[in-house]
Amino acid sequence: MKFIIGALMMALALVACQTKPTIVTSETGVVGAPERLMEGSPVILDVRPPFEFNLSHVPGAINVRWEDFSAQDPNSRGVLQDDLFAMARRLSLIGIDPDSKVVILGKGSLGAGEEGRIAWTLEVLGVKNVHTALYTVARSMNPKGDEPLVKNKPMWKPVVDESLFIDSKNFKAYATHKLSPLKMTGKKKSKKAMDLPVSSLFGMNFNEAKSKVVILDVRSSAEYGINNLSKYKNVKTPVVQIEWKEFFTESNAVSKDIAKKLESKGITQDKIIMVISNHGVRSGAVTFALREMGYRQSVNFAGGYEQWK
Structure with a gap:
């Protein structure tokens, strides 16, 4: 009888060793600092x-x-x-x-x-x-796991940075080097803030600015190969392609390493960089990155190829 009980206890011990409880851990995925x-x-x-x-x-x-x-x-x-x-x-x-x-x-x-x-x-x-x-970078920053309440801020008036974007009419004017039929009035205020006519880019007159403009296409090489602005006969501004992903690190921070590639393609900080993608999302990301890197004369053509057509 003692032998049978002992054998049973050994068997149970072996089973217990083989079926340890599953340990569930939360995802951290912390990158960088x-x-x-x-x-x-x-x-x-x-x-x-x-x-x-x-x-x-x-x-x-x-x-x-x-x-x-x-x-x-x-x-x-x-x-x-x-x-x-x-x-x-x-x-x-x-x-x-x-x-x-x-x-x-x-x-x-x-x-x-x-x-x-x-x-x-x-x-x-x-x-x-x-x-x-x-999105994984901050998962370990709140170990308690509590959800803080959103605290409203008082209503505020946006101070619009018009230098961050360019509308369709002006993009086409600088891309084709043709001021006409635009009427560059120099007005600085409009009810439609995103459709402003401007007399110049970054304080330069039209002729001076157009000589400094370069178009940066940040779509993939495959998209660029199918269609890009350099294929349009009326586009006189140089067109350069660098995919948007190259402007960010693996942790999704702005990459400073891309500066060498930009320079190798003739894009320096004194250039006016008009950034384009299909509908202004990837080009918006690159404009943000360029500004962070010191390329202060970068503008997003938010309408993109979608509006160009």
Whole structure:
């Protein structure tokens, strides 16, 4: 009897060793130095699709989409909404004002530049302390896992940085080197802030500016090969292709290494860089990156090829 009981106990012990309980660990995915990125309790925006956001997200993050701030015209989806005050009011309701620190999380190279597009949008509206990162980068920054309440900010008036964008009429004028039939009146105010006629770019007259302009196409090589502005006979401005992903590191921060490649292609900081993609998302991300790198004469053609057509 003792022998049978002993055998049973040994068998149970063996089974217990083979069926240890599963240990579930939370995803951290920390890249770089996220502890500095999250200093100062920033507002965290997550630009991934709602389904992915709802499956898993950084505690306290707010889900936004680049389309939330863009026009509804199917022929120019990348152009920002005319009512910039409405966008500023919406941002105030999620705790963002011009002095806020904002960290924008996305999928990096697996996405389509959405986080950079939102960063560009915020900078257009006057929010300057903006950073991009992978959505996994901040998962360990809130070990308690609690969801902080969103604190509204007072309504604020956007101080629009018109130097960050160029409208369709002016893009075509500088691309083709033809001022006519545009009437460059030099007006600085308009109800439609994204459709302003301007007399010059970065303080230069038309003839001076057009000699410094280069078009940077940030789509993939395959897209560029199918169709690009250099194939249009009326386009006189040089066209250079560098894919948008090269402007960001693996951790989705702005990459300084791309400067050498830009210089090798004749793009220096004294150039006026008109950035284009299909509908202003990837080009918005690259414009944000270029400005961070010191290329202060960079503009996003938010309408993109979609509006060019």
